[in-house]
Structure formats: structure tokens, C-alpha cells
Amino acid sequence: MSQERPWFASYPAGVPHEIDVEEYPSIVAVLQSSLEKYRDRPAFSNMGKSLTYAEVDHYSKQFAAYLLGELKLKKGDRVAIMMPNCLQYPIATFGILRAGLTVVNTNPMYTPRELRHQLVDSGASAILVLDNFGKTVQDVVADTQVKQVITTGLGDMVGFPKGNIINFVLKYVKKMVPDYDIPGAIRFRNALTLGQMHALPHVEIGPEDIAFLQYTGGTTGVAKGAMLTHRNLVANMQQSSAWIGQNAKMGEEVIVTALPLYHIFALTANGLVFMKFGGHNYLITNPRDMPGFVKELSKIPFTAITGVNTLFNGLLNTPGFDKIDFSRLHLTLGGGMAVQRAVAERWKQVTGVTLVEAYGLTETSPAACINPMDLADYNGAIGLPISSTDACVKDEDNKTLGVDEVGELCIKGPQVMKGYWQRPEETAKVLDSEGWLHTGDMAKMDENGFFYIVDRKKDMILVSGFNVYPNEVEDVIALMPGVLEVAAVGVPDDKSGEAVKVVIVKKDPNLTAEQVKAHARENLTGYKQPKFVEFRTELPKTNVGKILRRELRDQPPA
Known part of the structure; x- marks a missing residue:
């Protein structure tokens, strides 16, 4: 066995080869055990305010009871959350999960176009949004199946008077909260109060129920929802805990x-x-x-x-x-x-302290490989496959390659997603019949079982850890009447690792880089917007007319 899995020999002391995936039937079961065990300990702090585990228990129960009792949502319904890190986040997330519903995590920086796609695609019934982003929801909510919008201010859970001051400053001093009007919207605090009037029924939550629809860009440029089940996330919690729990x-x-x-x-x-x-x-x-x-x-x-x-x-x-x-x-x-x-x-x-590198994907909940926690120094590897995880490198013909041979990194384990939400053909492209997830990352494994990424997904651009798919950027820029052809590529950037560059062939000779950037600002989240705009007379292509992005990356500007 260890012959096939050389990484076991490199495992840190005390880390098991396998974890018990069956120990908890759901994330909620893990949560409840912590809520009982650590009731009086602080769980989350933000802006000077802390909530204990008991308070998280209390508020998340209220939110769950509101969703089921007041909104009459049914098991498996989707609820979107659109906010940065604040105390409402864990309350809402745990409340949605306790109600047997599915969390749809939504980037608060989304433009209306991006938000509309995600809400329509997921079929979300409700959305909780921070006031700062209410205008975006207002612009698209009529085009979606959302029945209830719940709004909240950043200071709403911070307490009086500090919370009120935070909300006031954000709106009137820093002008960070644009005016919006969503008929029928309810405040988060009011939703919690309404939740108190309903008993939280017992909801049977099983390992195969979908906990999160976690959206990830696709090589097609359309964001797809990775179906992450309770089993997937419990497995990844167990795997990560076994790995880092030693210290x-x-x-x-x-x-x-x-x-x-x-x-x-x-x-x-x-x-x-x-x-x-x-x-x-x-x-x-x-x-x-x-x-x-x-x-x-x-x-x-x-x-x-x-x-x-x-x-x-x-x-x-x-x-x-x-x-x-x-x-x-x-x-x-x-x-x-x-x-x-x-x-x-x-x-x-x-x-x-050593900065320990880990590797994962949205599709693997996310951890797949982690370096040993007792690593003395940075080693350039993405680490070893974690407990209950198999990894291998395959060639174009799906044949497993040997030590130090470069091919596509493939992952198998209980943390691998169920598939993409309502996209069986996209799922089939990445999950093969044997359960291997094809990551699209080119990698190699050394004789000790450490994996190294050699080349990333052929065309994907990675800006500060966020995936940017060239197709999506190109689709948006191509909407401009002055653009004949466009290609988006990643270029090295000191700050963000990579930045987006678009190379354009003009239809309108008067088109300027500033116009392109202004159009991108309206339609793309900040990290997807091109930092560089270059104009050329033609784009390099294959004989079948496919744009050669690699050549654009490697070529100096013409």
C-alpha cells in the first residue's frame, strides 16, 4: 500500500493515514458538539465585540427558526449570503445549515451581472445582504426567484452605542452605503426577533445533503456551483483537524x-x-x-x-x-x-514561524495537500496528500505517471464535491468514472510523496488567490462595439501574484484604454478587471482560429 502511496512515510508523527468520515453525520452535528463543549468561550470577535459559543448557538437558532417558521423554506432550499467578514456571517451560515438549507456564498463585490447569474443559477429563495451592497441586490432581485431580502448594517451585532456609530459613519461620513430601496426587505435583527416566536423543528440532516453551493469560475467563463455536501465538509474538517490538531x-x-x-x-x-x-x-x-x-x-x-x-x-x-x-x-x-x-x-x-503551504480547490472543500506542520523551512512543495486522500499525476491518456514526471494532478477522497449544480456535462469533464477529480493543474511528485505544481491551469489567471477565467473577462470586453477581438491573459504582478491584461484588436480606431477599463468596472468585480490594456493589429491564433493565449503571455508587447 505505502509503495503506491509514498507520502505516508513522510507523514508527521501522530497523523493517521485515514480519518473517520462517519463520526459526525453533518456539519450541524460538529457544531452542536462544540456549542455544548465550549459554551462560555468566545467564538467570534469583530470590531471590538465578541460573541460566545452560547450566543452563536442562540442567534443561529433564531435565524434558523425564522427561515423555516416565518419564510416557510423547505429542506434543501438555497439562501444566499452577501457580506464581508462580520458577526452576522457565522450566525447566518450556521442558522441556514441548522435549518437543513443550503448556503450560497456570494462575493459582495459582485457587479449586478455577476450577482444575477448566481442567484438565478442557484435558484436562491432568500438573500442576506450588507447595506453597503444593497443597491446591487436592488438592481437584480426582480429577475430572480428571491422571495425575501434580509438587510443588515455592519454595526448591527456590535451593540449600542458603538454599532450605531459604525453604521452612521459608514453611511454619512465615509459614504460607503449607497441609497437603495427593496420593497418588503426585512432587517436582520427583526428576522432574529421573529425567529424567537417559532420553535425550531428537528430537521434530519444527512451526509449527502448539500451544505454549500460554492461558486467557482469555469473554463467556460460561467461561474458554476460546486455542490459541497455535509459529508464533504465534515471529511475536510476531520482531515484538517488530524493534520493540524497535533499542535x-x-x-x-x-x-x-x-x-x-x-x-x-x-x-x-x-x-x-x-x-x-x-x-x-x-x-x-x-x-x-x-x-x-x-x-x-x-x-x-x-x-x-x-x-x-x-x-x-x-x-x-x-x-x-x-x-x-x-x-x-x-x-x-x-x-x-x-x-x-x-x-x-x-x-x-x-x-x-514557518509559513506552511497548502493546496486545495473549491471542488475539494478545499484541502487536498498540506505540508507537514513541523516543516523547518519553506520547501516549494504544495505538500502531501492529507489523510484519506489519494493523489496522482496522469498524462493525456489518463495513464498514471511515475516519480518526477509532469502531468495533470488528480485528487480522490471524501472531500471531493458531488458535482456542479445542474451541470452534468461540466461535472463529467472533471470527475471521471473512478472518482478522480482532474484539477487542470500540472504537477509532479517526488520520491517522498511531496507534490509540486509546475504549471497552472493552462489559461486561468490567479489574482490574490481568486480565480479569474479569461473567457469571462473576454465576454465582457467583447460587448463593447469598438472591440473586434480580445484576449485576456495573466501577467506577473508584485502585489497580487498576477494581474489581468487584455489584448485588443480595435473595430473603432478611437477606442481608448480608459474606456475599456471603465466598461470593465461596470461589469466585473475588482480583481477581474484588466490592469493593463494593450492594442494590437492582430492576435496570434492556431490554424483552427483559436487564440493562442500562451503566446500572448510569452510575447513582449508588439
Whole structure:
């Protein structure tokens, strides 16, 4: 067995080869065990306010009772959440799950076009949105099946008077809350009050029920909902816990959650795994404000932090970060995009803690490979396949390759999604008959079972850990009457790892780069917008007319 799986020999002491997927039937069962065990411990903090596990229990029950008793939602119905990290997030997420419903995580930075697609595709019955993004919901809600919009202000769970001050400042001083009007919308606090009037019925939640519809771009350019079941996420919690639990202290961990909980990495690693540990999550609402983030960090006795390369790099380059007390920090986990050696080495130098790289996908809930937690130094690998996970490298003919041979990385395990929501043909492209998920990432494995990414999904652009699919950017830019042809590619960028560049052949000779960028701002989330616009007389193509993006990446501008 270990001959086929050389990684077992490299496993850290105490990490099992297999985990017990059957220990908990659902995420809710894990949650309930933590709510009982750690009732009086702080669970989530944000903007100076903390909620204990008991309070999360109380509020999430109210929200679940509101969804079932007041909105009369039925098991399996979808509820969307559109907000950054704030106290309402875990309450809503756990409430939706406790009601036997499915969470549809929605990026609050979506444009109306992107939001409309996701709400229509998922068939969401309700959406909880932060006031700052209410205008986007107002613009599309009539085109969707959404029956109820629930709105909330950033300060709504912070308490009086601080919460009121936060809401006032955001709207009237910083002007960050555009006016919107959604007839029939209800405030989140009122929904919780209504929930108190209903008893929460017992809902039977099984391992195969869909917990999250987690949207991911597709090579087709259309975002697809990965169906992540309770079993998928319980498995990934168990796998990650077995891996990092060797040096985590139950009920004592304090983790900094700066990546958004709507992103699969923070959702599972921070929101779920540390909830299982009875950990205390510090939610950072706006990590882009680096000076503010560093100031916040200086007040937190944190033991763990997760992030993407750009986040760690940003912190290292912010004055005051090196003055923080890192004496309790023992876990730094990087994922979502490749960790750069220079950043990892500097992180170790400043904090004294190794930045451990992990690898995963939305489709694997997300963890698939993680480096050993006792790694002395950055090693450039994405790590070893975690417990109960198989990985291999296959060639174009689906033949498994040997040590150090480069091919497509394939993953198999209980954390692999059920498939894409209502897209059997897309599912068949990535999940083969033997249950292998074809990641599209080119990789190799060394003799000790460590995997290395050699080349990424052929055309995908990775901006600060977020996938950008060229087709989607091209589809949007191609809508401009002045554009004859367009290709989108990723170019190296010091800040975000990669940035989007579009190469355009003009139809209208007067078309300017600024017009292209303005059009993109209206239709694409910030990280998908082109940073660079280049005009050419023609685009390189294959003999069948397919644009050669690779050539555009490799060619210097004409």
C-alpha cells in the first residue's frame, strides 16, 4: 500500500493515514458538539465585540427558526449570503445549515451581472445582504426567484452605542452605503426577533445533503456551483483537524480570519475547523486597510493565521508589523495561490514561524495537500496528500505517471464535491468514472510523496488567490462595439501574484484604454478587471482560429 502511496512515510508523527468520515453525520452535528463543549468561550470577535459559543448557538437558532417558521423554506432550499467578514456571517451560515438549507456564498463585490447569474443559477429563495451592497441586490432581485431580502448594517451585532456609530459613519461620513430601496426587505435583527416566536423543528440532516453551493469560475467563463455536501465538509474538517490538531490546543486557539468567509479556504480552515477546536475567530472586515489590520493584530493574542501570499506580503511591508508580539503564534497556513519563497523566508525571519503551504480547490472543500506542520523551512512543495486522500499525476491518456514526471494532478477522497449544480456535462469533464477529480493543474511528485505544481491551469489567471477565467473577462470586453477581438491573459504582478491584461484588436480606431477599463468596472468585480490594456493589429491564433493565449503571455508587447 505505502509503495503506491509514498507520502505516508513522510507523514508527521501522530497523523493517521485515514480519518473517520462517519463520526459526525453533518456539519450541524460538529457544531452542536462544540456549542455544548465550549459554551462560555468566545467564538467570534469583530470590531471590538465578541460573541460566545452560547450566543452563536442562540442567534443561529433564531435565524434558523425564522427561515423555516416565518419564510416557510423547505429542506434543501438555497439562501444566499452577501457580506464581508462580520458577526452576522457565522450566525447566518450556521442558522441556514441548522435549518437543513443550503448556503450560497456570494462575493459582495459582485457587479449586478455577476450577482444575477448566481442567484438565478442557484435558484436562491432568500438573500442576506450588507447595506453597503444593497443597491446591487436592488438592481437584480426582480429577475430572480428571491422571495425575501434580509438587510443588515455592519454595526448591527456590535451593540449600542458603538454599532450605531459604525453604521452612521459608514453611511454619512465615509459614504460607503449607497441609497437603495427593496420593497418588503426585512432587517436582520427583526428576522432574529421573529425567529424567537417559532420553535425550531428537528430537521434530519444527512451526509449527502448539500451544505454549500460554492461558486467557482469555469473554463467556460460561467461561474458554476460546486455542490459541497455535509459529508464533504465534515471529511475536510476531520482531515484538517488530524493534520493540524497535533499542535493545536482545544479551546485555546485564537485565529485571525482576514480572508473572506465566502471564500472556501477561510470558510473551512477558519470558520469550520477552528469552530470544531473551540477556537476564537477574529474576523477582519477589511484586510485591505493594512495599517488598520496591523493595528488590530497588535491587540490580538493570536496563535494562528491563514492567508494568501499577497496578504502575508502586504503585512510584511506594513510599518509596525515587525513590532507585533508573535510569541503565541504557532500556525501560519498559506493557500489559495502559490506562496513565493521570498515571502515565506521573510515571514519566518520576522515571526519565527514557518509559513506552511497548502493546496486545495473549491471542488475539494478545499484541502487536498498540506505540508507537514513541523516543516523547518519553506520547501516549494504544495505538500502531501492529507489523510484519506489519494493523489496522482496522469498524462493525456489518463495513464498514471511515475516519480518526477509532469502531468495533470488528480485528487480522490471524501472531500471531493458531488458535482456542479445542474451541470452534468461540466461535472463529467472533471470527475471521471473512478472518482478522480482532474484539477487542470500540472504537477509532479517526488520520491517522498511531496507534490509540486509546475504549471497552472493552462489559461486561468490567479489574482490574490481568486480565480479569474479569461473567457469571462473576454465576454465582457467583447460587448463593447469598438472591440473586434480580445484576449485576456495573466501577467506577473508584485502585489497580487498576477494581474489581468487584455489584448485588443480595435473595430473603432478611437477606442481608448480608459474606456475599456471603465466598461470593465461596470461589469466585473475588482480583481477581474484588466490592469493593463494593450492594442494590437492582430492576435496570434492556431490554424483552427483559436487564440493562442500562451503566446500572448510569452510575447513582449508588439
